[in-house]
Amino acid sequence: MAKATFDVPELTPYTEVPAVTPGAMAHSAPFVSKAEFQGPLGFPGELVEDWQTRAIDKMGELLGKYRSLRVYLDSCVKCGACTDKCHYFLGTQDPKNMPVGRQDLMRKVYRRYFTLGGRLFPKLVGAEDFTKEVLDDWYSYFHQCSQCRRCSVFCPYGIDTAEISMAAREIMDSIGVGQKYCNEIIGKVYKIGNNLGLPGPALVDTLEGLEEDVFDETGVKVRYPIDEEGAEILLVTPSADFFAEPHVDGLIGYGKVFHAAGVSWTLSSHASEAANFGMFIGSYDNMRRVAQRIREAAIALKVKRIVFGECGHAWRVAYSFLNTLAGPWDFLDPRYPVPQHICEFTHDLIEQGRLTFDKSENDDKVITFHDSCNVARASRMGEVPGGQFEIPRAIIRATCNHFYDMDEDTIRDRTFCCGGGGGLLTDDLIELRVKGAKPRLDALNNVMQEKGVTHMAAICAICKSQFTKVLPYYGMEMDQIVSLHQLVSNAIVLEGGEDDDEEDAPAAA
Amino acid sequence: MALLTYSYAALFYVAALVLVSGLVVKIVRYARTPAPLKIPTTPAPTSRSGVALRMTREVVLFESLFRGNKWTWIFGWIFHFGLFLVTLRHLRYFIEPVWAPIALVQPFGIYGGIAMVIGLLGLWARRFLVDRVRYISSTSDHLMLALLVLIGTSGLLMKFVFHTDVVAIKRFFLGLYALDPQPLPADPLLLLHLLLVALLMIVFPYSKLLHAPGLFFSPTRNQVDDPRERRHLAPWARALEQQAPAASSDPRG
Ligand code: HEM
Ligand code: SF4
Ligand code: SF4
Numbered sequence: 001m002a003k004a005t006f007d008v009p010e011l012t013p014y015t016e017v018p019a020v021t022p023g024a025m026a027h028s029a030p031f032v033s034k035a036e037f038q039g040p041l042g043f044p045g046e047l048v049e050d051w052q053t054r055a056i057d058k059m060g061e062l063l064g065k066y067r068s069l070r071v072y073l074d075s076c077v078k079c080g081a082c083t084d085k086c087h088y089f090l091g092t093q094d095p096k097n098m099p100v101g102r103q104d105l106m107r108k109v110y111r112r113y114f115t116l117g118g119r120l121f122p123k124l125v126g127a128e129d130f131t132k133e134v135l136d137d138w139y140s141y142f143h144q145c146s147q148c149r150r151c152s153v154f155c156p157y158g159i160d161t162a163e164i165s166m167a168a169r170e171i172m173d174s175i176g177v178g179q180k181y182c183n184e185i186i187g188k189v190y191k192i193g194n195n196l197g198l199p200g201p202a203l204v205d206t207l208e209g210l211e212e213d214v215f216d217e218t219g220v221k222v223r224y225p226i227d228e229e230g231a232e233i234l235l236v237t238p239s240a241d242f243f244a245e246p247h248v249d250g251l252i253g254y255g256k257v258f259h260a261a262g263v264s265w266t267l268s269s270h271a272s273e274a275a276n277f278g279m280f281i282g283s284y285d286n287m288r289r290v291a292q293r294i295r296e297a298a299i300a301l302k303v304k305r306i307v308f309g310e311c312g313h314a315w316r317v318a319y320s321f322l323n324t325l326a327g328p329w330d331f332l333d334p335r336y337p338v339p340q341h342i343c344e345f346t347h348d349l350i351e352q353g354r355l356t357f358d359k360s361e362n363d364d365k366v367i368t369f370h371d372s373c374n375v376a377r378a379s380r381m382g383e384v385p386g387g388q389f390e391i392p393r394a395i396i397r398a399t400c401n402h403f404y405d406m407d408e409d410t411i412r413d414r415t416f417c418c419g420g421g422g423g424l425l426t427d428d429l430i431e432l433r434v435k436g437a438k439p440r441l442d443a444l445n446n447v448m449q450e451k452g453v454t455h456m457a458a459i460c461a462i463c464k465s466q467f468t469k470v471l472p473y474y475g476m477e478m479d480q481i482v483s484l485h486q487l488v489s490n491a492i493v494l495e496g497g498e499d500d501d502e503e504d505a506p507a508a509a
Numbered sequence: 510m511a512l513l514t515y516s517y518a519a520l521f522y523v524a525a526l527v528l529v530s531g532l533v534v535k536i537v538r539y540a541r542t543p544a545p546l547k548i549p550t551t552p553a554p555t556s557r558s559g560v561a562l563r564m565t566r567e568v569v570l571f572e573s574l575f576r577g578n579k580w581t582w583i584f585g586w587i588f589h590f591g592l593f594l595v596t597l598r599h600l601r602y603f604i605e606p607v608w609a610p611i612a613l614v615q616p617f618g619i620y621g622g623i624a625m626v627i628g629l630l631g632l633w634a635r636r637f638l639v640d641r642v643r644y645i646s647s648t649s650d651h652l653m654l655a656l657l658v659l660i661g662t663s664g665l666l667m668k669f670v671f672h673t674d675v676v677a678i679k680r681f682f683l684g685l686y687a688l689d690p691q692p693l694p695a696d697p698l699l700l701l702h703l704l705l706v707a708l709l710m711i712v713f714p715y716s717k718l719l720h721a722p723g724l725f726f727s728p729t730r731n732q733v734d735d736p737r738e739r740r741h742l743a744p745w746a747r748a749l750e751q752q753a754p755a756a757s758s759d760p761r762g
Contacts, residue, residue: 020640065745067542068728074535075723078650079585079632081577083641095644104645116715117649125716126647149729152550154577156567156585157720158729160548284545288749320547320736327740337737377550380734385552413552 006431008473009091013446014407015439017084024094025435029140031428033178040187041286044176051175052130056113058174059167063114068163073110075157076100082151082159087416088144091435096141099151099161105137106164135177142168143179144432146421147280147313148373153413165422166282173281181426182277189290194239194273200227203269206242214252220494222259224251224267229301231266233258236274236294236318236339237309238461246483247464250310253485256492257346260355265307271297274314275461279321280423291317291325304333307340310483312372312460313421315341319379343459344381346488347391350398356493359401365455366402367487368447369393370440370467371415372460386412392459392484399491404451410443418458420466430469437470445474457484511692514681517703518690521682524710531714532722539726543743553734560733567730581635588628594621595664602679619668626661629654653716656705663702673699 035045048054063070082099084090089097096102104126111118111127118127128134147162172178188197198206207224214222225231235258241251258265271293278287298306306329308318318339323329329338337344349355369392381387389412396403410416419436447453458464458481467481554560566572571589575582598618601607633654636646667673674694684691693699712718725731742750 017641020644022644064542065545065743067539067544067726068548070542071539071723071726071728075717075720075727077717077720078642078645078647079574079578079581080635080639080642080645081574081581083645085577095641098641098645100645117712123648124652125649149550152729154573156571156574156577157724158550158573158727160550160729163548284746285749323736323740324546324742324746339737378548380551380553385555385734388551413550 004431004434004473006434008434009438011438011442011445011474013442013449015090015410015442018090018093020095020098021093022095025088025092025097025144025432026094026137026140028144028429028432029136030143030424030426031180032139033180033183037180037183037187038173038176038178040190041173041178041183041281041283043173043178043183046176048176051135051177055130055135055171055175056109058171059110060114062167062170063110066163066167068160069167072103072157072159072163073107076103076107076159077156079156081154081156082161085151085154086145086161087148087150087419087439088146088432088436091419091438092144092432094144096137097144099155099159102141102145102161103159103164105134105141106168109134135172138168139172139177142172143424143429146373146417146419146424146436148417148421149377150373150414150417153377162422166279168282169280169423170282173283179281179423181428182280182423186277186281186286186290189273189277189293193270193293195275195277196239196242196273198239198242198272200269200272203242203267203272207267210248210252210255214255218494220259220496222252222255222494224255225265226267226272227269227301228264228266231264231301231303233263233265233305233307234271234294234298234301234303235265235267235307235309235342236271236297236314237267237342238274238311238314239272240461240465241309242272244465246468246479246481246486247310247461249486249489250483251485253483253487253489253492254309254342256489256494257342257349257355257485260492260494261345261349266301266303268297268301270300274308274311274318276314276317277423279313279317287317287321288325291322294322295326298332305336305340306332306338307342307345309342310459310461310485312374312462314461315372315459316374316378341381341391342485343391343395344387346485347382347395350395355398357399357488357491358493359399359491361490362400362487363402365400365482365487366404366451366453367396367400367482368404368406368444368451368453368456369396369411369484370406370418370444370456370458370463371411371413372458372463373415373417373421375459376413376415389413392457395484396457396487399487404447404453406443406447410439416440416443418460418463418466419470421460421462425462425466433466434470434473437466437474441471441474441476445476455480455482457482457487459484513695513700514690514693517681517693517700518685520704520707521685524707528710528713535714535719536722536726539722543745544728544732545743545746547732547734547736547741548728549732549734550729551734553732555734557733560731564725564731567724581632584628584631584635586628587624588632591621591623591625591628594618595625595661598622602675602682605679605683622661622665622668626658626665629658629661633658649716653712653718656709660702660705660709663698663705667696667698667702671696671698 145165152160
């Protein structure tokens with residue numbers, strides 16, 4: 001059991017809605033970015049002199065650029081439907097973590113400076129000047145939102161608090177108040193190519209090591225290539241996949257699937273990161289710049305297709321935004337969607353009967369599946385809406401004998417965020433992360449008790465890292481969280497033989 | 510008498526002007542502001558017609574609210590449906606001749622009025638009884654409910670207790686079209702009712718009542734889920750593209 005300097009909530013069979021406790025999380029705020037991390041992203045290094053004017057100007061600019069922001073700040077009727085939907089409110093009881101409470105932090109400033117009612121009767125409509133106290137509240141509570149969009153599912157107007165949090169972070173960055181974790185990482189992507197700052201040679205070493213391990217274990221020469229020009233598929237995957245448990249077991253699985261499909265593929269050291277933290281800080285410019293690396297890598301390596309590995313927010317940017325940010329993709333093979341998710345790829349092969357599994361390899365586990373928030377509510381897989389729920393489950397059913405879903409209210413588009421998304425996966429926010437995980441872990445604990453579930457599969461690097469870290473706080477084991485393609489990897493039956501066959505294999509999937 | 514008629518005539522000209530011009534300004538601004546990224550809350554429809562259906566379910570059934578909170582949904586839906594019937598019923602004061610469907614709806618309009626007030630009281634109760642809703646309610650939220658409840662009850666009182674001369678009221682409103690105000694009956698309840706309605710019209714474009722047009726412009730609800738098939742580009746994002754070919758850190762691209 002990990003040691004905590006705060007009270008870890010007790011798990012309950014069903015998540016109960018707590019009574020509001022104002023200020024319960026007011027002390028929570030991530031480390032502020034230093035000047036050296038701000039500069040490379042185009043932001044001032046520290047709080048600027050005339051910050052208030054500049055923040056209001058920036059807000060005006062964003063109101064003109066984002067319809068979501070404009071409509072959402074006007075439309076909320078305070079109906080309260082979202083108030084019990086956020087995992088951070090459920091876990092911390094702080095009313096400013098209710099989605100509408102969080103929005104109101106910005107709405108009161110918007111009303112004061114941009115609406116007639118707020119200019120004339122600020123008290124009446126809850127409008128407030130943008131003071132330093134308000135700014136501090138912004139910094140605290142807009143970094144207690146994982147941009148998971150659960151609130152937008154239940155709001156009668158689809159008000160998405162994630163849009164507001166992103167805009168708030170963009171405004172704060174523009175006046176020199178950035179978050180260290182996100183901004184430092186984006187800098188690493190620009191400099192080195194990935195979030196973890198793993199340089200090309202280290203990746204080559206790691207991948208060679210993986211090839212040896214897999215050969216020792218299976219007797220089959222499965223390849224894990226990087227920077228191979230002319231490969232059919234470019235795989236873009238979160239950098240955690242290169243070494244951390246349980247992520248790397250997923251990467252091993254992708255390689256085995258590509259091997260079984262007989263297609264050539266490659267990673268890229270230039271685009272060795274699927275995640276795009278530009279989204280977390282609401283910066284279109286940075287998000288675009290990060291996304292362009294993938295275009296550059298695809299052109300340089302002359303690939304025909306792009307496939308993304310398991311990562312939630314990354315898949316949102318890939319599926320929903322990549323065409324916008326880095327398209328058009330007319331130089332790639334038009335027979336496949338750009339990009340594809342590794343689950344779509346594997347699932348197509350399963351449908352075509354081209355993969356053989358020995359499900360008993362996973363018989364030591366009883367599996368449940370965690371729908372990652374951004375895959376569930378901000379993207380799709382396959383041809384039909386909801387494919388993002390069915391395809392991963394179909395893969396689990398094809399590779400495991402024992403699978404149970406968690407409570408219906410906590411899966412599919414009603415899934416709870418792991419508690420670490422949206423740029424909050426940092427140790428300076430550990431209390432928030434532990435408390436925010438409660439609703440998900442309530443449901444997990446419930447199927448553990450009732451169905452004997454032993455492991456939870458996920459398709460997101462953030463979810464996997466977050467659960468590895470917080471499960472022990474609740475008396476669970478860190479290795480209860482597994483990669484989906486780890487299950488594939490365990491069960492897949494590979495044929496040995498020609499490992500270096502680089503001819504154009506029949507297009508797969 | 511004439512003073513009263515003329516002040517109410519002026520009031521309604523102003524109210525109508527504010528309502529229409531205020532809404533037009535807001536709606537044009539919503540429509541002109543680009544939505545640079547595809548952000549439908551998924552699972553989302555993959556076609557325009559699918560989106561039209563989703564939107565219809567939101568407007569008519571309050572589908573998302575139904576999933577979100579059953580009590581709010583019941584009271585909210587009763588209120589809005591009641592308001593809808595009442596509005597239809599009131600059309601008879603503003604059109605001549607009265608269309609057949611409007612004539613048919615008259616008795617239901619009365620039930621609508623009662624439903625509207627019941628719904629509002631339910632919603633108002635939540636603002637006191639549920640601690641989360643109490644926390645998010647500001648003075649203006651209470652005042653808005655008070656305004657609507659007063660409009661509803663003053664209307665119902667005129668229907669059931671203190672009758673007023675509806676023929677004269679109709680003449681007054683038809684007269685406004687011709688810039689020729691006809692005498693308005695000087696019943697206090699009627700004057701209160703009309704004053705509050707004019708107030709509602711005036712605050713509409715400057716308050717949370719913007720949720721009605723807002724819903725139609727909500728990108729999470731009105732966008733088609735087809736980002737891989739169709740490249741979505743806002744004008745300001747296109748302009749970025751025509752500048753340097755993206756500030757890249759690595760020359761290999
Ligand atoms: C397209 C038309 C409209 C739609 C889809 C719509 C939908 C909704 C929904 C879903 C709610 C939240 C639930 C609730 O509190 O009732 C709401 C609240 C509200 N609506 Fe509407 N509405 C529409 C038009 C109007 C109009 C024309 C009025 C004008 C008088 C109005 C007044 C209100 C008020 C005052 C509330 C807040 C109630 C409260 O304080 O709890 N709505 N609306
Ligand atoms: S997006 Fe998620 S984390 Fe943010 S307010 Fe909504 S429910 Fe909470
Ligand atoms: S559900 Fe939507 S309209 Fe209702 S309080 Fe929350 S954000 Fe406002």
